[in-house]
Amino acid sequence: MxxxxxxxxxxxxxxxxxxxxxxxxxxAATTFGLPGFAPESGSGRPRAVPERHAPPPALEVRGSTPDAVAVPHALRDGRFWPYAGTPEPTGEEYDLVVVGAGISGLTSAYRWLRRDPAARVLILDNHDEIGGQARRNTFRPQGRAGPLIAPGGSREGGAFSVYGPEGRDLLRDLGIRSGxxxxxxxxxxxxxxxxxxxxxxxxxxxxxxxxxxxxxxxxxxxxxVAERARREIVRLYAGPPDWLPGLSEPEKEERLAGMTYAGFLRDVCGVHPDVLRFVRTMPSAEFGYGADALGALDAWAMGYPGFDGLGLDRGKPSRYLSSLARARWEEPLTVHAPGGAQALVALMVSRMVPGFACADDATEYNYEALDRPANPVRIRLSSPVVMAGNDSGGTVTVGYFDGHRVRTVRAAAAIMACWHMVIPYLISGLPADQRAAMRQAxxxxxxxxxxxxxxxxxxxxxxxxxxxxxxxxxxxxxxxxxxxxxxxxxxxxxxxxxxxxxxxxxxxxxxxxxxxxxxxxxxxxxxxxxxxxxxxxxxxxxxxxxxxxxxxxxxxxxxxxxxxxxxAPDYTRPWHPFHPDSPTPAETARRPFGRIAMANADAVPSPSVDAAITAAYRAVDALTR
The missing domain is CATH 3.90.660 (Polyamine Oxidase; Chain A, domain 2)
Structure with a gap:
């Protein structure tokens, strides 16, 4: 050292x-493992190893497998089924099986129960924790009378917002209280x-x-920065000119939709390279990429410098905007919580699983209650799904890997609330165009x-x-x-x-x-x-x-x-020329397949809690209308 x-x-x-x-x-070495598998000495053949079943206290994330994505990767690479053995039925039957215990999967189960309160539901997830990215990190510093709570992954941080009717309906039904x-x-x-x-x-x-x-x-x-760059930054913020004179407002919007923010500054404004260095991480935390990939029109919507002289109407969103940028014109319903969107996860699970929490505002949870046979809703963690298919009798069979072998359950319907790019490896017989659309997510x-x-x-x-x-x-x-x-x-x-x-x-x-x-x-x-x-x-x-x-x-x-x-990817110009007019890959990807419907924020698509909820409502509606 x-x-x-x-x-x-x-x-x-x-x-x-x-x-x-x-x-x-x-x-770092454990990130390349396969849950439940370890290579036998002198061969590439996997062998079974025991799982750990210690539930995480107070929603602290503690993994019970070496790597949640190893089984999906093994499926992708053709390394799973040669060694997995013949699937073994559990004899369990449900009204609904949900693949994925993130916000979209939990919302799917919750909405299904609103339609059919007597339904039996099984939720399967490859992680050892509920919530997908809606996690909570808990710290217990000495001298403090109680824990410190922080969001553990959701992009909304200490708050989450909903915009559409589905998200608002869910929050109203839950009666969730904002901090x-x-x-x-x-x-x-x-x-x-x-x-x-x-x-x-x-x-x-x-x-x-x-x-x-x-x-x-x-x-x-x-x-x-260079003196020229300093002058240009002041100009971009305090008094930019009309860089596109002679164009109408729709023509300006279309022109901006065809370039990135960095491209606008470089090719239209002609700025010094130091200006590009100064702005390149502006969108990173919000959008997941830098100014070299952010669309110029989205940058205008987000209030980034350089656009005030164009005379664009800030009273309405442009049709070319991504959903993240368009949301700035919508009135959000925002919930603040120390653990961010994890509060929504905990409340839904508490309502569906008896014994998980003793009160809506509980801070300690009983993970032993998640998969009790007597519960109408069961959540089975560390159980990556490896197959799902429609049966000839109108039911669905879903198989998952329990760390030792593939087990199957049967249900009247299934919702795939997992990553869309994984689904083609789980469901055989999907149409080619649907598989291709899913792999674009x-x-x-x-x-x-x-x-x-x-x-x-x-x-x-x-x-x-x-x-x-x-x-x-x-x-x-x-x-x-x-x-x-x-x-x-x-x-x-x-x-x-x-x-x-x-x-x-x-x-x-x-x-x-x-x-x-x-x-x-x-x-x-x-x-x-x-x-x-x-x-x-x-x-x-x-x-x-x-x-x-x-x-x-x-x-x-x-x-x-x-x-x-x-x-989750968001459709944005200039990278998706079909947006906003043509049918999108997400519309193709989310088509129901027999008694199997597709959810996850990929189905909207947008990296927001609101999108995950909307996708869940659509999936349930597709199977119950």
Whole structure:
């Protein structure tokens, strides 16, 4: 271990948890395993190994298998069925089997029960945890009277929003109560957003605080960029011209829809390369890729600099916008919770599974209750589905791997609330066009880290609560949004322990979103946990050491959630020329197949809680109307 590693605290005995696609991994080597399988000595043939069944307390994610995606990968590569043996029936029969215990799968089961309260439902998931990406990371710092709770993966962070009628209907039916966010805490302490212009981008480093009181000319004067770039940044923010004179508003929208934000700045505005370096991570945490892939029209909708002189009507959305950008014109119904969208997951499961929680606002859960035979709804974790098909008698057979063998159950219907790209490997006989459409749903990878720190006085000293890095490994770091809920109270004193969130989207720059996601996923799989920890410690030290932060002393626990298949893809110009007019791949992919319907946010598609709920409603309606 290098001297710098020791200084950063890499050798300190702290709590460390690492998750790949939601499943805990003890070391980087375990990410290449196959759940329930290990290679026999001297051969490539897998053998069965026992599972662990210890349920995670308080919804802390603790994996019971080496790798949740190993079975799907084995199916994809043709390595599963040669060694799996003959499927064995369990004798279990259900009204509905749901594949996937994320928000879409749980919503499917919940809506089905609203239609048929007496139904028996089985939910199968390859992870050892419910909720998909809607996870909660729980910390228990010494001296605090209760845990610290932080979101563990959902892109909405400490809140989730619904826009459509399906999402609103679900929240009304659940009677879900929002927590109380304190949006004034950080600004009241003089803490604002910032941009860290790092050495990876500019060869030297400087933190710029973007307080509302500071005009763009003041903070732009601090940027470590060329003088021409500094003038151009001021112009983009404070007084851009009409870059497309002579074009009508529809013509301008169509022109912007055909280029990326980086392309607009480079080819239309003619900016200095330092400007492109400054903006390249602006959309990363929200969209899953950088300015080189974000559509220029979406950038306009998000309020990015450079568009004010075009005279576009901000009173209405353009038809070319992605769903994420279009949502800015809609009135959301937003729920705030310390664990983000995990609150929705816990409430749905509590309503469906007797004994899982004793109250709607419970913070401790009984995982032993999830798969009790007497329950009308059973949730079976660490059970990756490997087959699903329509029977001649109008029923459906679903097979899953229990760590030792393939077991089958029968149901009147099934909903595939799993990744669309996996479904063609599970269902034989799908039409060719539907299989092809499903394989276009290439999810975007994302890494989310939660870091418990001794206090947050260094953030106060530097005057920031959230910061974007322009080119370093982690692209965003922020203090958790303070949300009070029930008896839970977030830290309000800078001397209290707190949680820092860091985000990285490893999509490779210079490629379209799908290709960049695939390349980034390969990079993510090769990246060991030690490097992830080292890089976050090193970046936090660069950011906060001038205010007295010592990572070896002040970092007390780390959780890293690596979502190789993270954000659902969103249709956006210029990458999807069929949008918004032509039939989309998602419309083809979500067609029912006999008594099997398709859900997951891929079926909309959009990387939002709202999309997952909408997909679930559509799937249930397709099977029950």
């Amino acid at each position: 290098t001297d710098l590693s020791r200084e950063l605290g890499m050798s300190r005995p702290i709590t460390r948890r690492d998750f790949l696609d939601g499943v805990a991994t003890a070391t 109380e966010p304190d949006f004034g805490l950080y600004p009241g302490l003089g803490m604002h957003d910032g941009v860290y212009c790092d050495r990876e981008s500019f060869g030297r480093e400087h933190l710029v605080v973007l307080s509302p009181e500071r005009a763009v000319g003041l903070w732009a004067a601090e940027l470590p 290439v999810k975007l990878p994302v890494i989310s880290a939660s870091v418990q720190v001794r206090d947050w006085t260094a953030w106060l000293e530097r005057g920031i609560s959230r910061v974007r890095f322009t080119g370093a490994y982690w692209q965003q770091a922020e203090l958790a949004t303070p949300v009070a809920a029930g008896a839970y109270r977030p830290p309000a004193d800078p001397r209290d322990p707190a949680v820092i969130h860091l985000t990285r989207v490893p999509t490779v720059a210079g490629l379209p979103p799908a290709e960049g996601a695939a390349a980034g996923r390969r990079e993510l799989i090769r990246t060991p946990y030690d490097y992830l920890e080292y890089s976050l410690r090193e970046q936090l030290a660069r950011l906060l050491a001038p205010a007295g932060f010592d990572p070896a002393r002040d970092i007390e626990a780390i959780v890293v959630n690596r979502w190789g298949h993270g954000y």
